[in-house]
Structures are given as structure tokens and as C-alpha cells.
Amino acid sequence: MSNGQSITITYVDPIVLVRQSTMPLNMVIVGTNFSPSATTVTIGGVVCPIVSINTTTIECNPVCSGPNNQENLVVTIGATPSNAVLISRIDVFRIDQYYDGAYWIGSNFDNAFIDKSKVSTGNTSSLFLPTTFINSTHLHFPKHKDLTFTTDLGYDSKVIFRSNAYWSPLIQSTMVDSSQTPYTFYIYGYFYNNGPYVITVGLQSCTNPIVENGTTTKCNLIYVPTGVYQLNILDSHNQNTLFVVNDPVPPINITTFSITANTITFTGQFPLKNPKFSLHGVSSTPIAAKSYTATSIVFDFTVESQCGDGYIVDSLVLATTNSMLICPTPVIQSISQPLTNGGPFTITGKNLNPFKIGTSNLIYYFKFIIAGGTIKNGTFNSISLDSSKSLQTLILNAPSGSGTFSLEFINLVNSSISTSKNLQYQNPYISACSSTKFNVSSLVTISGSSFDSTLLTITIGNSTCLSPLVNDNRNQITCTFLSLVAPTNPNNPLEIFISVNGLTSSQYMFLYTKAGMDCPSNKTTGIKCSGNGDCNNQMKCDCYPDWEGMDCSMQVVTSSLLSVQPVINSNDLSSLMKSPSGNMFDVGLQLIREENFNNQLVESFQMNQVIWRDDSSSPNQFQYSGLLPNNATINVEITLNNQSERIYYNFAGDKIPILPKSVKYQLKVSNWPFRSSLNQILFIFKSGVEMVSQKGCNQQIQSTNSLQMAGDSLRNVQISLSNGEVLMGTFSDRIMIDGRVSYNQVTGLNQTQLLSLGLNINNNPDSIYTMIKSNSFTNNVIVDPNFGVLVSLSKNDESNQDCAESSEPSNKWKLPVIIVCAVVGVALIVGATIVVIQKNRINIKILSEKMKSIKS
Known part of the structure; x- marks a missing residue:
């Protein structure tokens, strides 16, 4: 030191060092008698490298780290x-x-001269916020509107530490507004900018x-949270x-409930805080509350x-009550009447x-208290909901019974x-009744449904039918009619009256x-029904x-019966059947025609002019x-006998055999707009007949046709081929007019009459035409001509077996089959006709001797 002057430090900035600081920091030392040469600055013995120096100011770059919380700073010249500064x-x-x-x-704040420390905002470097010493680990500085990004810790004018911490929102409280959806969630506190926030x-x-x-931010919620949750x-x-x-979720609880036909009312504890109540556990989807108070809820x-x-669930706060077994009262709007033999x-x-919902456990059983x-008890069958979801359909199986009864739904729980x-x-x-001979006491069979033996009374023409017996299926009654009325x-029927347990x-x-x-007799032996059947009350052979x-004269070769089920053509509803030899039968209704009283055409419609709709079908x-x-409507029901044996069809008491693999048509025409009440309506059915020339056959298959009469009405048509195949047809002799049965008459038709109908027979030279004719109607008429199906019988010409077994392509036979016609109107005149048209190469022979009436 020159001139003997002392070295004095009067000011150091900064006087506080931060160990974690990575900022480039120079310390300024102000004093007297500094010398540019031979001068060192030490802090705790560690040299602070000098950056610049003059006689009054030294700037050095200190080492911030160090083990001690306080160190002496000394300037030494030579x-x-x-003097030392702490x-x-x-x-x-x-x-x-x-x-x-x-x-x-942090730590060691109590060793600093905090009253001289300040905090800058980073954005506004000239603005310093004073810090307040709280304790050795906390220094406090106030919030400021500009305090939005980084913060600096400084001592006087020097920044000794910079933090990259950002000011974030501060939350004080929350609230939910559930008065409408979506729900509004409010957050109260301090928000130092406008986001964006997630x-x-x-x-x-x-x-x-x-x-x-x-101080406020709001956002939207789907549901309201409750309990302890994190924001x-x-x-x-x-x-x-x-x-x-x-x-906290307020508790809700059910005490009791009461049920009416359509509602349920719960009582209990239901604290209200903008609730959204729904009933669970009694339907596939929750049911919203109709009304509620703090002590009751209605659904x-x-x-x-x-x-x-x-x-009950409060979906806003996710609160749930206790559960109780609830059974809504069944509400019945309509019930169909069961048959007496029971069933659905x-x-x-x-x-x-x-x-019980979600289980297979029955809660109800069904009690029938019969008159x-x-x-007796009924049983469950099925349950369904209609497409509009407005009605349920419950199907029960009723026990057998008759008359009136009370049906009760009994709750199994209580x-x-x-x-x-x-x-x-x-x-x-009543659908049919067999016949007897006048003045001959005989058993009659009444067919129908919902019969029963309880308090059973039967009269025919006001004459009691004695000793009635009901079959197990309750669809048939036999009794003895004295036949005296x-x-x-x-042709006029007698009235049948039936009373069953008060129902008539x-x-x-x-x-x-x-x-x-x-009954017909065999033409050769003269034996009734050829000895191969029984004569019934209708005078027909079973x-x-x-x-x-x-006459039961043809023996069936069972193995050669028609085996292929007929096929329905959806264009005109004709049916196609194939014989064992390959011949084809195509059957169906040809046209419907209206004529005036002079037999002149009014209008005529082919069946392929109709747009058909398939309403329903089964096998x-x-x-x-x-x-x-x-604009008339037509309904056709086609029933196939797909069995391998004969079945019977009862039309108004006429028992008609239906052969295996045959087809039955039921035809109903409604709302026919007759031009005049004097006009007639005709139903024409066509069948073509054509045999094939088969491989290996030296001769043409021949056919023989026969017509058999029952009284004055055509009853049976039989077309026999020389290869053993036979086409059979049967015509009912009965007709239903406005619910009354009467006898029908089937008559023949010549070619001239056929041409007058406008049919071109040249295009169909091998054809059979059947015509049913009736005058106009006001209510309804049902007729039952039927034309049977091909069967294969005993061959009568063994030389033709190769022909029968030929696999050559088949041709078609057109033939009418079992037909039931229902036409709206009152019948004044009803008739059925049949005509056979021949082709030159087919031998068609009408056996006139078989056209005679078959009488006793």
C-alpha cells in the first residue's frame, strides 16, 4: 500500500449469493484506495476473479456455491x-x-439483509416489489397485476436469482347451477390471464x-359430481x-310406496338440491319422476x-335409495276368448x-274359477310388445272348460x-254336419269348435238330438237325430242349435x-264301395x-305315390305337380268373368293381371x-297335403278325401262391383292334358276318362292312363249361401259353350275346363268344387312300365284341383261345369255308361 493510506470497503452489491443460481453475476465492491495492481478479492478465502478495477470500484465474478452460509469478503493489495464485509x-x-x-x-433467509432485497417482475425490469422476511425459509412478496410471468429475486439493483415459475389460477371455492342442462360449474378465485384453460x-x-x-370462471358439465373430488x-x-x-351427497331413502293402475308413489326422505330422480329395476329403461317433494316422489x-x-336414483348427485320389491298392477285392455279345449x-x-325382471322367476300364477x-290354473305362453311400444300382448294357455269364468292374477310373493x-x-x-235319411233315425256328426259336455243341449229343426257325446278335442259332437222334421x-237346411254351459x-x-x-257299387261285382270301404250317411264311400x-275300386301302389310336393307359381298362383313317370300337372284358376243376363261379357280378368301379395305362409x-x-279384392289360400296318406276335408258336412301330395285352393272374392243385380259371375279353372312320347316306347300312352254322377250332379272325374297313373277329381254337392248350406249341382259344358266364354281352345287342345257360375250376391257364397291330384295306381299294362320309368323331359298337364270359392253376395243361381277338350294324338274316351246317375 503506498502513501500509508488504508484500504476501505464501503459498499458491496449484491451482499447475498444464491447457491442454486446459474446466472452470470458480477459483484460490485465500492471503497477507497484501491490499486489496479497487486490487488485480490477473496470471499471466505476463495478468490473472486477481478473483472475491472479502479481506485474506488472493483467488479469481480464471485463463486456462489460454498459450504458456509456466511463468509467474509476482503480486498487485499499486496x-x-x-476491512471485512459479511x-x-x-x-x-x-x-x-x-x-x-x-x-x-428456501433456507438461511435469516442470515441475509432482507430489508434491502427486492423482487422484479421480469416483464417490467424497472419495477421491484419489496420482499418481507417471514422466517428463515419463507420470503413473501405481494401480487401485482403485472406479475404474470417470471420473477426475479434481487438485492438493491442486482438480480441474484431468476425463477421460471408462472403465475397460475388460484381457486377459493366452486358452485354448480343444475337448473338446466348442461349444468354450469362456477370456479371462484384468482385468474391472472384469460387462458386458454383445460x-x-x-x-x-x-x-x-x-x-x-x-375472480370467476365458468364451464359446462354433463352430470353433477358429489362427495370428495378433484378440480x-x-x-x-x-x-x-x-x-x-x-x-357430501345427501342421503335419500324409501320408507313405503303405494300403487295404482298406472302410477307408483314413494314416501321417504328425498332432500332437494336440484334433483333428477328416476326409478330403476322395474323396466328395461329408467322411468323419470312425474313429480316430487322432499318426502314423496310419483312415477x-x-x-x-x-x-x-x-x-330411486338421483342422477345429478348419483345418490341411490334402498330397494323394494315392486309389482305394477297388470292393466288389461282386451282379452280373446279361449276355446273350450283350452290352449292359447x-x-x-x-x-x-x-x-321378475331379468329372471325366469314367475311372480304371478293364473287362476281360472270356472262357472x-x-x-284350474293356466300357464304362461309368451309375452311381446307391439311395434309402437304402446301395448303388450300376453298369451296364456287356458285350461279346458266352458261357460263363464273368472281369471285372477295371483301374486306369489304375498x-x-x-x-x-x-x-x-x-x-x-258349427262348421259342418253330416246327413241322415228322412224318417230314418241315425247318428249325426257335428263339427266345429268350443264344444263341451257341460249342460249340453242340441236341437236340429227344434228336434232334440239325443245322447250327445263330445270328443276329447271338443271339436266334434255325435248324437242321435230321429230325422222326423x-x-x-x-235344398233348404234345418237349423242346428247348440247350448254349452249357457253359451249358445x-x-x-x-x-x-x-x-x-x-253309395256307388262296383261296376263289375255290384258290391257297394267294391267291398273296400264303408258307406257313410252321405251315401258316399269311405x-x-x-x-x-x-267306389273304392282302385288299389294304390304305395311306393309309387306322388312324392314331390307341388310348387306354387307366385305370378298366377297355379300349382305344378310331377308324377312318378315325369308327367307334369299345372293347376289353377284361369279367369274371373262377369256376364249380363243375356250371357254377354261385361268384364273378364286373367289371374296374371293381379298383383299378388304374399300375406303369410307356413310349410x-x-x-x-x-x-x-x-277394385274387387281376391284372397287365395292354398293348402298342400304334404302327407303320404289321404286326409279328409269337411265342407258343410260333405266329407271329401284329399289325396297325398295334392293341392287345395280356397278362393274369396269381395266387393265385386256388379253392373246389374241380374248379372252373373263365372270362375273358370283350366287344366291341360298332354302325355309325352317317352324313350323306348313303341306306342302312345292312352287315356280313358270317366265321369260319375251322384244323383243329378257330377260327383267324380277320373282320368286313367294306360301306364297306371290316374288323375282323380271330386266335386262337392254342397254350397254355402249367407251361412246356410244347400245342395249344389255340377253340370256338363259343351265346346260351343266354351267358345262362347271367349276361350281359345286351339291354343290349349288338351284341356279340361271347370266353370262355377252364380248370380250376383249381397252377402257371401262359398262353393267347393275340387279336382284331385295325380296318384300312381296298379299298372294295367305291364308293357308300358319302361315308359313309366322313362327319364325323358316331361310335359305339363293343366288340371283344376281342390277349390273352395268364397264370393261376397247372395246366390240366386249357382252352377259348376266341366269340359274335356281333346288333341288328336291322345285317345280321350268319355264312357257314357258311367255318366248315368248312381241310384239305389
């Missing part, structure tokens, strides 16, 4: 030291935000956040702000509500499902009666057998198995409907 070292770990500002968190409430996102002012706000700097919300049952463990019947209404006190209904079985229905006209029905259905009629024909039954060009 060997002469200056330098403090502190630690800074982080910044914690708070509502009124923030805290530096807000999560519990497990759901709070959408569309909006900062309304510096998280992610700001634009990817900083998370967490807040734990504790919103309307849905159409499909059923027994179940019901409970239909109930429509609401809340009809008898099972007279007999108690044995209470949930629903009771007074009903009745169906009235007896004289009809006003042989009547139908004009009984006809006496035509006078002079007898053939034994393996025998067919009007052996097809139902079609269509609209004719004159």
Missing part, C-alpha cells in the same frame, strides 16, 4: 487487507403462490371454459392447479313395467309380464289378487241325404287304406291377396 449464502427451492402474493421457499372436474371434462372476470385446471404454460372439493309406469327390485288365448294391456266353482277379470269361453261354433224344400250358437247347416241316393276312387299353407282391375 499484503495489506481491507456475505451471506442462501438456498432458493421454489415459489409458492397464495391469494395475496407468493413466497420464496378444466377437469372429477372424471369429466368441463367444456367451454369462460373467464368472466379476474384440475391446466393453463397455457402446462401448469396444473389442483383443488380438492368436498360436496308413471311404462307399458312394459314388471315386477322387480325397484330403487291373448291378453293385451300394460304391465302384463309375469316374470260352477271349478278352479298371495294377493293383483288383477281379476270376468270372462267366458268361446261360444260353440220335414224340410220345406229338400245356431247355424242352418243340416241337410237330409237326397232321396234315392245310395275307402279303406290303399284304396281310392268313388303347407300359403295365403295371398290381390286387387283386381275393377
